[in-house]
Amino acid sequence: MKLPPFQYLEPTNVKEALSMIGTHKEKVKIMAGGTDLVNRMKLRLIEPTFVMNIGKLRDMDGIVIGDTETVIGANTRLKEIAGAPLVNKRYRAIAEAAFQVASPTITNMATLGGNLLQNTRCMYYDQSGMVLSGLERCHKRGGTVCLAVKGSKRCFSVYQGDMAPALIAFNARCVLERKGSTRTVSVTELFTGNGVTPIALEADELLTKIILPKSESFFSSAYRKLRLRGSVDYPLASAAAFVSVTNDRKIATCRVVIGAAGAAPKVIDGVSCEADLEGMAQKAYDHAEGVDNLQLGGAYRRKMISVLAKRAIKASIDAIKEGM
Numbered sequence: 001m002k003l004p005p006f007q008y009l010e011p012t013n014v015k016e017a018l019s020m021i022g023t024h025k026e027k028v029k030i031m032a033g034g035t036d037l038v039n040r041m042k043l044r045l046i047e048p049t050f051v052m053n054i055g056k057l058r059d060m061d062g063i064v065i066g067d068t069e070t071v072i073g074a075n076t077r078l079k080e081i082a083g084a085p086l087v088n089k090r091y092r093a094i095a096e097a098a099f100q101v102a103s104p105t106i107t108n109m110a111t112l113g114g115n116l117l118q119n120t121r122c123m124y125y126d127q128s129g130m131v132l133s134g135l136e137r138c139h140k141r142g143g144t145v146c147l148a149v150k151g152s153k154r155c156f157s158v159y160q161g162d163m164a165p166a167l168i169a170f171n172a173r174c175v176l177e178r179k180g181s182t183r184t185v186s187v188t189e190l191f192t193g194n195g196v197t198p199i200a201l202e203a204d205e206l207l208t209k210i211i212l213p214k215s216e217s218f219f220s221s222a223y224r225k226l227r228l229r230g231s232v233d234y235p236l237a238s239a240a241a242f243v244s245v246t247n248d249r250k251i252a253t254c255r256v257v258i259g260a261a262g263a264a265p266k267v268i269d270g271v272s273c274e275a276d277l278e279g280m281a282q283k284a285y286d287h288a289e290g291v292d293n294l295q296l297g298g299a300y301r302r303k304m305i306s307v308l309a310k311r312a313i314k315a316s317i318d319a320i321k322e323g324m
């Protein structure tokens with residue numbers, strides 16, 4: 001499949017990149033690793049006038065683990081995150097999520113920023129122009145119907161990024177820069193929850209870094225994912241858990257973030273002791289959307305959300321016990 005025509009921009013630093021997106025705004029698309037963007041362009045889902053390659057910007061790359069927080073540049077490759085010993089030790093769910101994205105050929109190119117900011121997906125939308133020409137225009141294509149949920153006035157496309165649930169489990173924040181100003185928001189705030197326009201970023205904003213706060217003394221985390229094959233495939237259901245305990249081994253925090261369960265990752269807080277696991281799994285199920293618009297049926301995916309939530313919490317609790 002050929003790419004549509006576009007003009008190529010290659011800034012040499014963040015300042016230059018901000019100036020370029022400030023000038024071209026909606027007409028420019030940012031490309032980091034390109035593993036999501038290029039496919040969408042080939043499918044003609046987007047046809048930007050300009051493509052700005054930020055993949056070579058070294059000032060947005062790398063992992064700095066400090067005493068109070070850890071900063072990961074938006075351009076950091078997922079392969080590096082998956083393999084970083086300190087990420088594996090302190091932020092296990094994040095390393096596990098990065099390891100499970102797609103396949104090594106993709107994670108060599110794919111960046112953390114690009115992973116977070118990928119669009120939502122649906123089998124009635126992520127198709128070539130030839131297939132789409134035979135389908136009625138749905139909400140996500142500017143139409144008035146939903147082909148997945150007949151009669152629905154909204155879009156149920158699914159956010160299938162692996163990294164966001166794991167980052168949100170750690171209460172991560174991210175830095176968004178535009179020419180002349182910078183704002184820091186929680187990763188949760190990157191998502192609108194609206195399947196048509198799922199990412200809450202202004203056209204002239206660049207995600208430059210992700211910040212992970214320091215956690216309590218005894219904690220662990222885990223990420224669990226359902227996919228058709230053991231490699232390459234997007235999550236069809238996922239859950240990240242963060243659990244911390246007090247000195248006398250009582251659960252202090254238990255946070256689960258479910259993914260591939262709607263247009264945005266969803267946070268579920270709540271377990272106060274190990275016996276609450278079933279209740280937490282039920283909450284995860286209640287919050288998940290199960291629509292038949294991916295490769296597995298919606299009802300099954302929804303059930304698996306509760307199973308994965310339980311597995312992720314249990315893996316976190318077991319890891320804490322081993323380490324105490």
Ligand SMILES: Cc1cc2nc3c(=O)[nH]c(=O)nc-3n(C[C@H](O)[C@H](O)[C@H](O)COP(=O)(O)OP(=O)(O)OC[C@H]3O[C@@H](n4cnc5c(N)ncnc54)[C@H](O)[C@@H]3O)c2cc1C
Nearest residue numbers: 032033034035036037102110111113114115161162207234
């Ligand atoms: C075969 C295949 C399998 C895949 N499997 C998975 C999977 O299992 N799990 C998963 O999560 N993903 C999967 N993906 C999707 C994708 O490869 C990854 O999400 C990847 O991490 C995207 O990163 P990237 O750097 O290539 O993003 P790009 O394609 O460069 O960008 C993605 C989006 O983010 C925007 N963007 C990128 N960086 C910035 C920035 N710094 N500031 C503002 N906007 C930015 C771009 O404009 C674009 O809209 C798969 C893709 C393919 C082709």
Ligand code: SF4
Nearest residue numbers: 122138146147155156
């Ligand atoms: S969920 Fe419905 S509106 Fe959204 S992309 Fe799929 S078919 Fe279109």
